[in-house]
Amino acid sequence: MGEEVVTPEPADETTSHDIPLAEHLRAAIAQDWDPAPAMPHPARPDVAPHAARRRAALSAQFPGELVVVPAGAPKVRANDTDFPFRAASAFTWLTGETVADAVLVLTPQAGGHTATLYVREYAQAGEPEYFTGRGHGALWVGNVPSLADTSSVLDISTRPLTALADDLAAHRDDPVALLRGHDPSVDALLAKGEDERLAQVVDELRLVKDEWELARLRYACEATARGFDDVARELPNVVGRGDVRGERWLEGTFWRRARLEGNEVGYTSILGSGQHATTLHWWRNHGVVEPGGLLLADMGIETDELYTADVTRTMPVSGEWSPAQLKVYRAVHEAQAAGIAEVKAGADFLAAHRAAMFVLADHLHRWGLLPVTADVSCADDPERPGAGLHRRYTLHSTSHMLGIDVHDCARAREETNRGGTLAAGMVLTVEPGLYFQANDRTVPAELRGIGVRIEDDVAVTDGEPQNLSAMLPRDPDQVLAWMREVQATPARP
Numbered sequence: 001m002g003e004e005v006v007t008p009e010p011a012d013e014t015t016s017h018d019i020p021l022a023e024h025l026r027a028a029i030a031q032d033w034d035p036a037p038a039m040p041h042p043a044r045p046d047v048a049p050h051a052a053r054r055r056a057a058l059s060a061q062f063p064g065e066l067v068v069v070p071a072g073a074p075k076v077r078a079n080d081t082d083f084p085f086r087a088a089s090a091f092t093w094l095t096g097e098t099v100a101d102a103v104l105v106l107t108p109q110a111g112g113h114t115a116t117l118y119v120r121e122y123a124q125a126g127e128p129e130y131f132t133g134r135g136h137g138a139l140w141v142g143n144v145p146s147l148a149d150t151s152s153v154l155d156i157s158t159r160p161l162t163a164l165a166d167d168l169a170a171h172r173d174d175p176v177a178l179l180r181g182h183d184p185s186v187d188a189l190l191a192k193g194e195d196e197r198l199a200q201v202v203d204e205l206r207l208v209k210d211e212w213e214l215a216r217l218r219y220a221c222e223a224t225a226r227g228f229d230d231v232a233r234e235l236p237n238v239v240g241r242g243d244v245r246g247e248r249w250l251e252g253t254f255w256r257r258a259r260l261e262g263n264e265v266g267y268t269s270i271l272g273s274g275q276h277a278t279t280l281h282w283w284r285n286h287g288v289v290e291p292g293g294l295l296l297a298d299m300g301i302e303t304d305e306l307y308t309a310d311v312t313r314t315m316p317v318s319g320e321w322s323p324a325q326l327k328v329y330r331a332v333h334e335a336q337a338a339g340i341a342e343v344k345a346g347a348d349f350l351a352a353h354r355a356a357m358f359v360l361a362d363h364l365h366r367w368g369l370l371p372v373t374a375d376v377s378c379a380d381d382p383e384r385p386g387a388g389l390h391r392r393y394t395l396h397s398t399s400h401m402l403g404i405d406v407h408d409c410a411r412a413r414e415e416t417n418r419g420g421t422l423a424a425g426m427v428l429t430v431e432p433g434l435y436f437q438a439n440d441r442t443v444p445a446e447l448r449g450i451g452v453r454i455e456d457d458v459a460v461t462d463g464e465p466q467n468l469s470a471m472l473p474r475d476p477d478q479v480l481a482w483m484r485e486v487q488a489t490p491a492r493p
Helices: 023-029 045-061 089-095 128-132 147-154 161-169 184-189 196-205 211-238 246-261 274-278 323-340 351-366 476-487
Strands: 066-070 076-078 103-109 112-119 157-160 176-178 270-273 294-299 311-316 427-430 433-435 451-453 456-459
Touching (some): 045 211, 089 196, 112 147, 161 184, 176 196, 211 246, 211 311, 274 451, 311 451, 323 427, 323 476
Antiparallel strands (some): 294 311, 427 456
16 A cells, blocks of 8 residues: 555645645655744834824724724635735724734723734744645745734734634624624634624724825825836837737836835726727726827826825827817816815815816816706706716716725715815825717717826815825826926836
8 A cells, every 4th residue: 555645735725736745755844944034024113103093093983892803815816826915904004914814803901902913824944834835834935024023013912813713712702893804714703793883983084194194195106106107108119009909018017117116006007098098997908009199097006005096197199189189188187176276174075076077067068068057067956957967078076085995985984985074184086087989979070089087196184285196297288298208218117
């Protein structure tokens, strides 16, 4: 009878193409290793006091309750490969940590909660899984920071993830607030536990950014501006190349900058050339870039701390505006300026939208596309005849909150978000657009297929709004000058 053949544990390690290991081979390979190279914790230590304040604010909302916030588990992309992991926004906001499988637990005590971060430890040299563990073996996927290092950098108590089940069981009779839906293994440990209020409270606390978050968003915008430079610089290499999916090349150009200066892109980049610019979420990016058209680029870099920019610029791919393109662009530029001017503490969230839409509706009426005036089309009463007709060409609302998510704080109540008032520290986009579909019979031929959007990330202050992405030009003449300048400058990392 042959020797026993042992394969890795199926829940974590096994795949159909792994070569089975005999038990004697597993034992032999596990021997004679020095410790695995250390992995310093990558988080910025300056996040720790801010995360502690956020946890204290959350603690005050859940007195006497056990609060459990998982980072989430990796998701399978195909067979034995996963999508790149991104931690749940609430978890990272509360901890500064971004690794998979980690769990934050706030345990009730007199006067508040104690915070503990549970983190998965990877198999180390001397353990068979160091070599066999394709998911959590340090030889396969690299080491992870130690519990002590994580605790020191993030200034939070840490425990091994293996202790989580027993530690939670000790609180089985306590009321529980669980951020459910991110990690099935944690959900299974806590059969009870409401999550709706927890998700809502966290998102409402996240609406106002602290100074650390604003600094991360500024950096995201600066890095994104450099990515836009890269794209504008590459335009001449793809214009008129019918044999090249130019949109895809430009998407990859921006992605390279995102990976160099941040974690990833904050969302799937939109590179719409020609009539693709009229499709609001043109994510396919498989089109060619034809001379004489426009390129609508909606892109944002996500920092290592997961804060993202969200910026749109529309540019003429051949370096000059046609009269029709310039007409539409100037209208959108004027509308965006009117919207940004309304971003101030105490204003309605929708004030920027109303201002931008009135400008666009007025232009559409004067161009003969709207049969009613801007006053009628933008009327507060949606049942008024003619109200909202401009939306055929404007498609979307002007603003959304921005932060650690591109559409930030989505679980906040309507009255604190879109239906509320702005407060200093909030960050929102201002992004009006005009989109004239190629098959729209109400549009004159010279405008069909033109799509223009201009988007910036604007911080609310007690004074004038701060445009965090203002380093990218918006004025139509300045856009052309910017394109000429970057195209004359060699690319650099």
